[in-house]
Amino acid sequence: MRNALLTTLILLAAVGCTTTTTEEGAFPKADAMAGKADGADLCALFDFAPGCDLCGEFGWYGDGECDSGLINAGICAGPDSDCAPDSAFASFRIGMSGFCPPEVDCNGFVELHADGSLRFDRTGELPAVVHETTVDADELAEAVAALTAPALIDLLAAAEPPCSSPTDIYEGMTLELEDATHQNSTTFCRQGALVDARKALSDLTDRHFPAPARFDSFRISTSGFCPPELDCNGFVELHADGTLRVDGTGEISGGVHEATVTPAELGSAVSVLTDPALIELLAMDEAPCSPPTDVYESMSLALDGTTYDNSTTFCRQAPLAAARAALHALAETYAP
Numbered sequence: 001m002r003n004a005l006l007t008t009l010i011l012l013a014a015v016g017c018t019t020t021t022t023e024e025g026a027f028p029k030a031d032a033m034a035g036k037a038d039g040a041d042l043c044a045l046f047d048f049a050p051g052c053d054l055c056g057e058f059g060w061y062g063d064g065e066c067d068s069g070l071i072n073a074g075i076c077a078g079p080d081s082d083c084a085p086d087s088a089f090a091s092f093r094i095g096m097s098g099f100c101p102p103e104v105d106c107n108g109f110v111e112l113h114a115d116g117s118l119r120f121d122r123t124g125e126l127p128a129v130v131h132e133t134t135v136d137a138d139e140l141a142e143a144v145a146a147l148t149a150p151a152l153i154d155l156l157a158a159a160e161p162p163c164s165s166p167t168d169i170y171e172g173m174t175l176e177l178e179d180a181t182h183q184n185s186t187t188f189c190r191q192g193a194l195v196d197a198r199k200a201l202s203d204l205t206d207r208h209f210p211a212p213a214r215f216d217s218f219r220i221s222t223s224g225f226c227p228p229e230l231d232c233n234g235f236v237e238l239h240a241d242g243t244l245r246v247d248g249t250g251e252i253s254g255g256v257h258e259a260t261v262t263p264a265e266l267g268s269a270v271s272v273l274t275d276p277a278l279i280e281l282l283a284m285d286e287a288p289c290s291p292p293t294d295v296y297e298s299m300s301l302a303l304d305g306t307t308y309d310n311s312t313t314f315c316r317q318a319p320l321a322a323a324r325a326a327l328h329a330l331a332e333t334y335a336p
Helices: 002-014 029-033 040-045 068-073 137-147 150-157 192-208 263-273 276-282 318-334
Strands: 089-097 107-113 117-121 130-134 170-177 181-185 215-223 233-239 243-247 257-260 296-303 306-311
Touching: 089 137, 089 192, 107 137, 107 192, 117 192, 137 192, 150 170, 150 181, 150 192, 215 263, 215 318, 233 263, 233 318, 243 318, 263 318, 276 296, 276 306, 276 318
Parallel strands: none
Antiparallel strands: 089 107, 089 170, 107 117, 117 130, 170 181, 215 233, 215 296, 233 243, 243 257, 296 306
């Protein structure tokens, strides 16, 4: 019966019945998602009120068939619930937290909104930063298809978590539709719909917020003109594990001081020492300024196995000044 009715409706549309599609064949996306693209003339044809939800009137939502192919005929722009939810997508969020020292940011999240805004707080990133951007319409549509899958909605709407999860780490997913919210704990759950939801958001974050290159170490080396009995060479270096090594210039038999900085101090310093503007200066073929010949300073950054270094004596560019300040502040704290 339904197929015969669809054939009648499509034929009516083909012979000139007015539909809600524009001359370009487009319909506002939000309205289409809400199932409001039905032509008033077709509603009247079946004695329904103007502007009716034709698919709803005939009970076509959730019947196992997708109506999205009928949009151009002006019939059911709102797909069935087995293809997408009957109510409009509002947002989706994955929240994460882990067991770690209080000074480390072990909370994170990624969330996507119906307007295309994407927000991402990377777990363990110090200082904690919420990255924001707007994805394009194709990216949004592809992600929403996974984030509104009926199998996912069933898992999030369940009274119990879909699997047994540990207590020291946590992941939760929250789907907001225009008329309902579904959320659940999903830590370590491997059901296909949950895996697809994670992948949909991780694909977006990988594309728009690529992980920074791995910090290995940073070193400032100095030397100067002085009597031979004095040690006029020195350095300050910081490593990825938080180890700080300081050899003070001018010290006599002072040795190399070693300490471990806090995770917060490490994160703050690394954000300065991996500044793209600093990397650009260190990667130059020539020194970023003309140095004198009787004193010397150089900076060396090891990043993901690649080393960037240059002579920086008396160079005053802001990224170089910030790097000096960051390491000297740690040196003054741990090796005064």
